[in-house]
Amino acid sequence: MSEITVKLDRVSKSFGEFTAVKELSLAVRPGRVFGLLGPNGAGKTTTIRMIVNITAPDSGSISLFGRKIDAEVQDRIGYLPEERGLYRRMKVVDQLRFFAELKNVHGKQVESRIDEWLARVKLSEWKNKRSMELSKGMQQKIQFITSVIHDPDLLILDEPFSGLDPINVELLKEIVLDLKRAGKTIIFSTHQMEVAERVCDDICLLNKSEKIFEGSLRDIKSSFGRNSVAVRCEGGDGVLDDPALVSKLVRHADEAQALLAAGADAQVLLRRLIDSGAVIGKFEMIEPSLNDIFITKVTEAT
Amino acid sequence: MKKFFAVVKREYVQRVRAKMFIVSTVLLPLVMSLFGIVPALILRMDVGSPQRVAVVDQTGKMYGHLSQALSNDAPNQEGSNANRAARALGNFILQEVAADNQSTEQIRADLDQRLRARELDGYVILPPDFLAHGQVEFRNRNPGDVFSRRVLEQALNRAVREQRLIEAKVDPKTRLELSRPVALQAVKIGDTGAERDSGGSFALVFGVGFVMYLAILMYGQVILGAVIEEKETRIAEILFSSVKPFTLMMGKLVGVSLVALTQLAIWGIAFSAFALYGVGVLAGRGIRATIPTIPFSHYIYFALFFLLGYFIYATIYALVGSMVTTAQEGGQLAMPIILILVVSFYLFLPVSRSPDSPFSFYVSMLPFSAPVAMLVRIVTQTPPFWQIALSLVLGFGTVLLIMWITARVYRVGMLMYGKRVSIPEALRWARQA
Numbered sequence: 241m242s243e244i245t246v247k248l249d250r251v252s253k254s255f256g257e258f259t260a261v262k263e264l265s266l267a268v269r270p271g272r273v274f275g276l277l278g279p280n281g282a283g284k285t286t287t288i289r290m291i292v293n294i295t296a297p298d299s300g301s302i303s304l305f306g307r308k309i310d311a312e313v314q315d316r317i318g319y320l321p322e323e324r325g326l327y328r329r330m331k332v333v334d335q336l337r338f339f340a341e342l343k344n345v346h347g348k349q350v351e352s353r354i355d356e357w358l359a360r361v362k363l364s365e366w367k368n369k370r371s372m373e374l375s376k377g378m379q380q381k382i383q384f385i386t387s388v389i390h391d392p393d394l395l396i397l398d399e400p401f402s403g404l405d406p407i408n409v410e411l412l413k414e415i416v417l418d419l420k421r422a423g424k425t426i427i428f429s430t431h432q433m434e435v436a437e438r439v440c441d442d443i444c445l446l447n448k449s450e451k452i453f454e455g456s457l458r459d460i461k462s463s464f465g466r467n468s469v470a471v472r473c474e475g476g477d478g479v480l481d482d483p484a485l486v487s488k489l490v491r492h493a494d495e496a497q498a499l500l501a502a503g504a505d506a507q508v509l510l511r512r513l514i515d516s517g518a519v520i521g522k523f524e525m526i527e528p529s530l531n532d533i534f535i536t537k538v539t540e541a542t
Numbered sequence: 543m544k545k546f547f548a549v550v551k552r553e554y555v556q557r558v559r560a561k562m563f564i565v566s567t568v569l570l571p572l573v574m575s576l577f578g579i580v581p582a583l584i585l586r587m588d589v590g591s592p593q594r595v596a597v598v599d600q601t602g603k604m605y606g607h608l609s610q611a612l613s614n615d616a617p618n619q620e621g622s623n624a625n626r627a628a629r630a631l632g633n634f635i636l637q638e639v640a641a642d643n644q645s646t647e648q649i650r651a652d653l654d655q656r657l658r659a660r661e662l663d664g665y666v667i668l669p670p671d672f673l674a675h676g677q678v679e680f681r682n683r684n685p686g687d688v689f690s691r692r693v694l695e696q697a698l699n700r701a702v703r704e705q706r707l708i709e710a711k712v713d714p715k716t717r718l719e720l721s722r723p724v725a726l727q728a729v730k731i732g733d734t735g736a737e738r739d740s741g742g743s744f745a746l747v748f749g750v751g752f753v754m755y756l757a758i759l760m761y762g763q764v765i766l767g768a769v770i771e772e773k774e775t776r777i778a779e780i781l782f783s784s785v786k787p788f789t790l791m792m793g794k795l796v797g798v799s800l801v802a803l804t805q806l807a808i809w810g811i812a813f814s815a816f817a818l819y820g821v822g823v824l825a826g827r828g829i830r831a832t833i834p835t836i837p838f839s840h841y842i843y844f845a846l847f848f849l850l851g852y853f854i855y856a857t858i859y860a861l862v863g864s865m866v867t868t869a870q871e872g873g874q875l876a877m878p879i880i881l882i883l884v885v886s887f888y889l890f891l892p893v894s895r896s897p898d899s900p901f902s903f904y905v906s907m908l909p910f911s912a913p914v915a916m917l918v919r920i921v922t923q924t925p926p927f928w929q930i931a932l933s934l935v936l937g938f939g940t941v942l943l944i945m946w947i948t949a950r951v952y953r954v955g956m957l958m959y960g961k962r963v964s965i966p967e968a969l970r971w972a973r974q975a
Contacts, residue, residue: 294783311786334556
């Protein structure tokens with residue numbers, strides 16, 4: 241498991257006139273959670289579809305576990321697409337067994353795994369219900385099980401948490417992190433940067449079919465430094481609006497987030513605020529959010 | 543292969559377990575037997591109330607012949623089934639009314655009154671010149687009773703013929719000879735010189751064709767639905783990371799087809815039981831039904847060409863399913879399929895007329911018309927074995943080709959939800975993908 245789990249080498253794909261993915265290279269290391277991030281239409285889903293062999297790239301090469309994809313490699317992948325559903329009239333247990341069989345997992349171990357997973361997502365009592373009787377959130381958890389029922393070495397999740405309530409998001413997030421601890425490799429695609437920030441080790445930022453950054457989340461955050469300040473204060477508005485000190489100001493409900501201008505010092509800002517007579521409730525140096533990094537990177541690239 | 547069987551198993555088990563399947567399986571034989579039994583019961587119901595008909599015989603010669611022609615134990619000369627049923631219906635009680643000394647108007651007025659008083663159901667006046675002109679009037683309270691009218695008409699015909707023959711001085715023995723009915727028997731001269739009855743085989747070809755037609759009508763839509771199912775429920779993408787589209791499509795086709803065969807087998811058994819019972823009943827009444835003797839090889843051909851016909855059309859439904867996004871859309875696109883099916887069914891006629899013509903040859907090679915055309919050729923003038931084999935290879939080859947195209951179109955179409963595909967687009971997809 242020391243080699244690269246998923247490797248893309250200058251992969252391109254277009255649909256007619258439209259280029260979905262352009263000259264994309266990336267490497268997913270084993271045992272890591274790899275975030276494929278970007279806004280809608282950036283080419284995330286197309287990239288994933290090429291990895292799981294649903295579409296073939298126009299040019300470039302893809303290797304999984306060090307080889308070209310084939311039926312055997314396919315059985316080691318678990319895939320939860322963004323477009324997902326269940327057979328409406330089929331019982332949950334039959335459904336999960338069917339998906340396991342499609343991954344060449346047969347016999348008794350399937351039954352025990354079904355029970356284990358249903359217990360884990362707290363749906364054991366729904367085992368013999370038809371999926372049409374389940375709520376949307378429950379269905380989504382069953383869909384998640386279909387992608388892990390065959391114990392895959394590589395799990396690919398496309399927007400896995402969309403539409404889930406916070407409790408279930410937390411539940412699935414814990415499961416994903418458990419899988420990572422068990423040595424599985426996970427590719428995680430989302431446009432919700434806050435979610436990615438909490439789960440991913442490595443990230444790849446895509447925008448308009450092209451990669452704009454790839455690397456570990458830690459590295460990118462430290463490279464940006466601590467150049468943002470969270471401020472809660474009364475008065476001092478004129479200071480925060482000074483472009484020499486603050487390049488960007490975002491006001492939230494009870495506090496503001498100020499991105500320091502190039503060359504500006506946080507200490508200077510604090511002194512100016514006190515001098516202006518503002519009453520300060522909070523003044524804290526913070527890391528830039530992934531969202532901020534993304535926006536900065538996109539602006540830099542254009 | 544294991545994945546293929548997983549798909550087949552799912553399609554089969556899910557459908558056979560469904561309430562719809564159980565209900566339709568049980569209901570159809572029930573409905574069919576009702577259709578068989580109820581009309582017979584209804585026909586029998588009226589036997590108890592014979593019609594009272596008065597006959598005024600102004601010729602003075604006809605009454606005897608007529609009552610003999612109408613009575614049930616008279617030899618049934620034009621004995622078709624419908625006729626027999628009609629005779630049971632048109633059960634008459636005749637009574638002769640003397641015509642002497644009264645004018646026709648007087649008699650009529652008198653009988654009209656009895657009609658109104660419901661002492662009579664109808665009356666016939668045979669005028670003196672009846673034998674020459676054959677004009678007669680049947681007056682009754684219920685002119686809508688076509689059955690009685692026809693029975694009476696036929697009886698009068700026989701009576702008139704009888705009387706005319708007597709007047710032509712034909713002796714009774716010749717009279718009987720003259721009216722004996724014909725029995726036409728079709729006998730086939732086979733290549734080996736052996737004679738056998740091909741009428742029965744023809745009926746079987748027709749039966750096979752009909753069952754094929756029925757199976758496609760019922761299960762074409764099911765296959766279409768099965769292909770669309772993963773698109774509508776958006777499962778397709780999950781499946782494609784596990785199984786090849788061709789495996790999935792073949793699995794669906796085979797799974798649904800097994801359901802169809804299961805249902806047909808159940809109906810076949812029910813029908814056979816019913817038919818055997820019917821043969822028993824007929825035998826009890828002295829009517830013998832013979833099962834046509836057909837060489838064993840023909841049964842194999844029947845089975846093979848039935849499967850071919852079914853699969854050829856079923857795959858077209860699958861192809862349509864791969865191009866559309868909803869079942870309704872598919873239903874509209876599938877209409878021409880039925881048309882092709884019906885046309886190829888009617889090719890039965892020209893092929894049976896000249897089974898060795900070049901036309902028959904080509905038609906029996908063309909996959910869409912081969913099942914019926916080739917079977918007709920086999921039971922009429924069995925073609926050389928290579929032709930039968932070629933027809934089967936071409937046919938099943940086409941099935942695989944269509945499924946291959948279906949899988950390709952499906953795979954590409956799946957990536958573009960919500961859009962219906964034009965046929966040139968589908969072909970392009972089939973080439974690339």
